Amino acid sequence: xxxxSVQDLSVKxxxxxxxxxxxxxxxxxxVEAGKIVGLVGESGSGKSVTSLAIMRLLPKxxxxxxxxxxxxxxxLLRIPMSQMRDKxxxxxxxxxxxxxxxxxPVVPIGLxxxxxxxxxxxxxxxxxxxxxxxxxxxxxxxxxxxxxHEYAHQLSGGMRQRAMIAMxxxxxxxxxxxxxxTTALDVTIQAQILSLLDTLVHEHGTxxxxxxxxLGVVAGLCDEVNVMYxxxxxxxxxxxxxxxxxxxxxxxxxxxxxxxxxxxPGERLHPVxxxxxxxxxxxxxxxxxxxxxxxIGDCRQQSPEFKPAPVGRDHLLRCFNPVEPEAxxxxxxxxxxxxxxxxxxxxxxxx
Amino acid sequence: xxxxRKKERIDALAASGGSASTALLDxxxxxxxxxxxxxxxxxxxxxxxxFWVGAIIxxxxxxxxxxxxxxxxxxxxxxxxxxxxxxSRNQLAPPQPGFPLGGDLLGRDEFSRLVLGSRQTxxxxxxxxxxxxxxxxxxxxxxGAFGGVVDTVVMRVVDVMLSIPGxxxxxxIAALFTTPSQWSVIIAVAVVQIPVFARLLRGQMLAQRGxxxxxxARALGVRRAPIVFxxxxxxxxxxxxVQATVVVAVSIIDAAALSFLGLGSQDVATPEWxxxxxxxxxxxxxxxxxxxxxxxxxxxxxxxxxxxxxxxxEALDPKNRR
Numbered sequence: 001x002x003x004x005s006v007q008d009l010s011v012k013x014x015x016x017x018x019x020x021x022x023x024x025x026x027x028x029x030x031v032e033a034g035k036i037v038g039l040v041g042e043s044g045s046g047k048s049v050t051s052l053a054i055m056r057l058l059p060k061x062x063x064x065x066x067x068x069x070x071x072x073x074x075x076l077l078r079i080p081m082s083q084m085r086d087k088x089x090x091x092x093x094x095x096x097x098x099x100x101x102x103x104x105p106v107v108p109i110g111l112x113x114x115x116x117x118x119x120x121x122x123x124x125x126x127x128x129x130x131x132x133x134x135x136x137x138x139x140x141x142x143x144x145x146x147x148x149h150e151y152a153h154q155l156s157g158g159m160r161q162r163a164m165i166a167m168x169x170x171x172x173x174x175x176x177x178x179x180x181x182t183t184a185l186d187v188t189i190q191a192q193i194l195s196l197l198d199t200l201v202h203e204h205g206t207x208x209x210x211x212x213x214x215l216g217v218v219a220g221l222c223d224e225v226n227v228m229y230x231x232x233x234x235x236x237x238x239x240x241x242x243x244x245x246x247x248x249x250x251x252x253x254x255x256x257x258x259x260x261x262x263x264x265p266g267e268r269l270h271p272v273x274x275x276x277x278x279x280x281x282x283x284x285x286x287x288x289x290x291x292x293x294x295x296i297g298d299c300r301q302q303s304p305e306f307k308p309a310p311v312g313r314d315h316l317l318r319c320f321n322p323v324e325p326e327a328x329x330x331x332x333x334x335x336x337x338x339x340x341x342x343x344x345x346x347x348x349x350x351x
Numbered sequence: 352x353x354x355x356r357k358k359e360r361i362d363a364l365a366a367s368g369g370s371a372s373t374a375l376l377d378x379x380x381x382x383x384x385x386x387x388x389x390x391x392x393x394x395x396x397x398x399x400x401x402f403w404v405g406a407i408i409x410x411x412x413x414x415x416x417x418x419x420x421x422x423x424x425x426x427x428x429x430x431x432x433x434x435x436x437x438x439s440r441n442q443l444a445p446p447q448p449g450f451p452l453g454g455d456l457l458g459r460d461e462f463s464r465l466v467l468g469s470r471q472t473x474x475x476x477x478x479x480x481x482x483x484x485x486x487x488x489x490x491x492x493x494x495g496a497f498g499g500v501v502d503t504v505v506m507r508v509v510d511v512m513l514s515i516p517g518x519x520x521x522x523x524i525a526a527l528f529t530t531p532s533q534w535s536v537i538i539a540v541a542v543v544q545i546p547v548f549a550r551l552l553r554g555q556m557l558a559q560r561g562x563x564x565x566x567x568a569r570a571l572g573v574r575r576a577p578i579v580f581x582x583x584x585x586x587x588x589x590x591x592x593v594q595a596t597v598v599v600a601v602s603i604i605d606a607a608a609l610s611f612l613g614l615g616s617q618d619v620a621t622p623e624w625x626x627x628x629x630x631x632x633x634x635x636x637x638x639x640x641x642x643x644x645x646x647x648x649x650x651x652x653x654x655x656x657x658x659x660x661x662x663x664x665e666a667l668d669p670k671n672r673r
Contacts, residue, residue: 055570057566057569057570085572085574086572087572088569088570088571088572089570089571089572089573090572093570093571094567094570094571096563096566096567096570098563101562101563101564102563102564102566102567103564103567104564104568104581104582104586105564105586106585106586107581107582107585115568115571115573115577115581116571116572116573119571119572119573119574119577120572164567167567167571168571
């Protein structure tokens with residue numbers, strides 16, 4: 001039994017004078033303890049809304065949330081709000097995209113960490129402060145004693161995100177949701193933060209949902225990848241599988257739009273044409289069809305089902321006319337061959 | 352070393368994203384300045400000439416009010432000059448040794464009256480602002496923190512109060528008191544300021560509700576009360592503090608207006624600038640100086656607080672931070 005099991009989660013935004021907007025439209029996935037599950041997609045694909053719905057942080061007004069979010073046997077969507085508040089920060093925690101705006105600008109870092117410790121672990125005074133110092137030390141902030149009394153704007157971007165991670169991990173949550181944790185950071189800092197998350201998550205056996213649009217992050221970190229488009233999962237496989245045999249034209253488009261150092265000079269990028277606003281509803285078609293180079297007649301008349309892909313193992317796909325993996329994945333596969341990702345079993349060697 | 356290879360991989364993929372950004376080492380300090388917001392604001396205030404002019408005016412005024420007893424050469428209530436000099440009914444005592452500004456309509460020492468009048472002005476300015484601030488903060492916090500029905504009710508009351516011109520409302524409230532006193536003026540002036548503070552704070556609180564750090568605090572399970580009082584309220588205070596400084600000036604002027612109209616203290620022994628101005632208008636044709644001194648004092652003190660508020664606004668503006 002997975003730690004977190006999201007089943008048929010849907011979020012509808014009410015719109016004045018219009019039909020409700022399906023931000024998330026029947027998403028299901030499981031996260032097991034110690035595993036990292038990636039939600040990938042461009043802006044508007046519903047990945048952040050999914051995470052906010054799991055945490056029940058969406059405003060009550062104007063939203064309808066359906067489905068089941070089973071966390072260790074409890075349906076988070078059906079417990080009273082007071083109970084949910086007890087779980088947030090203690091059992092489930094979240095890291096946000098922009099660490100500067102996610103930290104309170106008028107309260108020192110230390111106080112923001114001890115606040116969580118006091119709330120969930122009943123710590124007081126010096127004990128809480130010592131624990132906060134240890135936490136800052138664990139996430140690799142130098143001179144934690146001094147940093148405790150500093151404000152968010154006095155820290156560098158990387159340190160801010162480390163402080164956010166310290167806060168999120170303060171109560172050893174069993175599930176950590178990271179919503180684009182490295183998007184606002186420098187490339188070198190990105191790598192540091194990701195390896196820090198990786199280490200901490202595996203050390204503590206924490207389950208993690210990694211939300212990102214960066215396939216580089218996915219490649220290095222996630223055990224399983226869910227590619228989302230217009231509120232639905234369009235492709236799911238483990239990370240090797242998805243890079244080796246990307247079959248949904250959207251996944252394929254995402255991979256093709258990454259510039260590569262080893263591509264010949266002058267070669268053009270291949271962006272996915274159009275934008276999310278070109279979608280058609282999933283109900284009677286494939287939402288991606290208007291932007292899809294592989295679209296066939298069925299794509300605009302029927303809604304594709306999420307079923308095993310023609311190629312690969314444990315690979316689910318929502319497409320009528322998948323891309324031939326041999327033909328397209330070539331570039332990605334070539335890269336896999338030149339720099340193989342270490343298999344997860346080697347993770348014990350880290351540190 | 353497995354980690355190293357992994358890092359390289361991530362870097363390669365991410366770096367291929369385009370901009371070869373300059374590596375900002377994590378251990379390197381962000382360009383940090385000062386500590387808290389207060390320290391930060393002080394650094395900017397220190398170099399602001401507007402702040403210094405305002406601060407010096409306000410400081411001189413405070414000293415004057417505190418040491419008024421020592422500075423005033425005479426008893427402001429005694430009719431000294433009428434008895435000492437031979438003047439016709441319509442003549443006022445001119446400036447003379449010991450009486451730098453001469454006498455007022457009744458022959459009291461004008462200078463001593465001005466000096467002691469500063470106390471009443473300070474009293475009104477401080478208390479009216481404090482009461483208005485307290486009332487406005489309670490209403491604004493309620494409306495901003497709870498939203499919904501509470502917000503609607505509070506804000507409609509505030510709208511009604513704001514729809515009446517401030518001075519008119521103050522006059523009406525002051526007129527309700529059967530025995531006008533300094534306190535009836537203070538309360539009248541304070542009540543007018545409550546909706547101003549309430550509306551300002553409510554708007555700030557609403558903006559805070561949608562911020563990332565409030566969302567992040569909620570995601571960590573922080574309870575409602577600390578969210579309101581530690582995360583939302585302190586971040587909403589900057590414009591309120593600025594407004595409070597400006598309101599001191601407005602209160603002083605409003606209070607002077609009420610006294611001028613005879614709605615203030617009727618106690619002749621405690622001089623008040625507005626009241627002095629009211630008396631002086633009887634002889635404004637022949638003795639304009641009599642009106643000039645209290646009016647000038649009101650203007651200068653109000654200007655001092657306004658300048659102070661302006662410089663605070665500059666210093667606390669989040670756009671200028673860092």
